[in-house]
Amino acid sequence: MKVKIVFNAKFKKIKPKLFVGSENNSFNVELEKQTVFEEEFDLVPKDTLLIEFLNKCGVEDNIVFIKSIEIDGINLQHYIYDGTFFPQYDQDWLQKQTVTPPNFYKPCTELRVKGKWKLGITTPIWKMIMEKWLHDDR
């Protein structure tokens, strides 16, 4: 099943490096200012799309923006906001904080520190979208 992710990145010299994967797949990606990642995934019925920001540089403050995700030709639209980012804070920095920062961020499509962004997915994708609408009692 094809997975297409559009990333934007902010950096000076250090291009953000990502690990993109699922239960059965893993890819390493180095981002340009805009990158269209497109790969074939072997998704299991209940899977997790994982995007890990590997090389955050505090000096030049490189940032990753997840702009859109398309799976099996279907744009997940606003459901990318269901993704959760679990930051891996720099320990020296963390110890200096007087207020403990969050363990996770949701919604979050901007990866500003090292960490793992996870989105639960089920297939078929069209049915997953329908089920999300069905249970979306705003």
Added chain:
Amino acid sequence: MTTDKLPKILQDSIRENSVDIEVITKYLKLPWLKLDIKFDTPTQQDLEETFSNTDWRQKWQFPDHENQAYQVKGWNGNIFFGPTNFEKFLKLSASYNSTHDHDEDSRCRQLRKQIPYDWCVDDSSYIKKQVKKLLPSDEDINLVNSYNLPPGGYVFPHRDYALDGLGLAKIYVALKWSSGNVFGMYGCGNLPIHEGDVFLINNYTLPHWVYNGSKEHRIVIDISANLKSPLIAQKIADAFTKTFEVDLES
């Protein structure tokens, strides 16, 4: 049947139970109900008034109207009955619905008693004449809209939301509906709509979508009304009784 010796609660329930419009439209969450209502066959000139040159979604200030090329293709409409001061309506509506994106019917229902509503067309209008036959009193009307979809047009799967918890609420008149049109409701298949049909639909409970796969424009009249108004209430009760073969004899 003798019920005299039964406990009073059972006696009353057996004797008094009847079809209740509130239960059918609010609590039952049925996806649709076909009503025994017919509009007069429109002429080409009658159909012309359903088209609009303005962007319907922009007029109603739906937040995604600028992105309509992706989720909505070609869909547009016209208002025939609604709030007279539209700017005031939008402002009031926004103040009530800041965290929700309720559909146009729901927003009009919500403010019906607070600001003036009226027809935007004169008495010669085909739509007005047809709606008035069904709903003689304007007090029972919240909104009359047309929905136009050109060949190849679509609306992505979505759900609409309402503050008043209604299910079956939208009177949906298929004025022009050629073969190849689809109105899908998740988990229920497609609505069995044919040109000229009038349905009461529930767009609040399930995701739904539309596609015009025909070679002609699809034109629908959407009426939001007081469903307890006598004629409509009777039509709903009749449709429910017929569809579910309700036994009201006991």
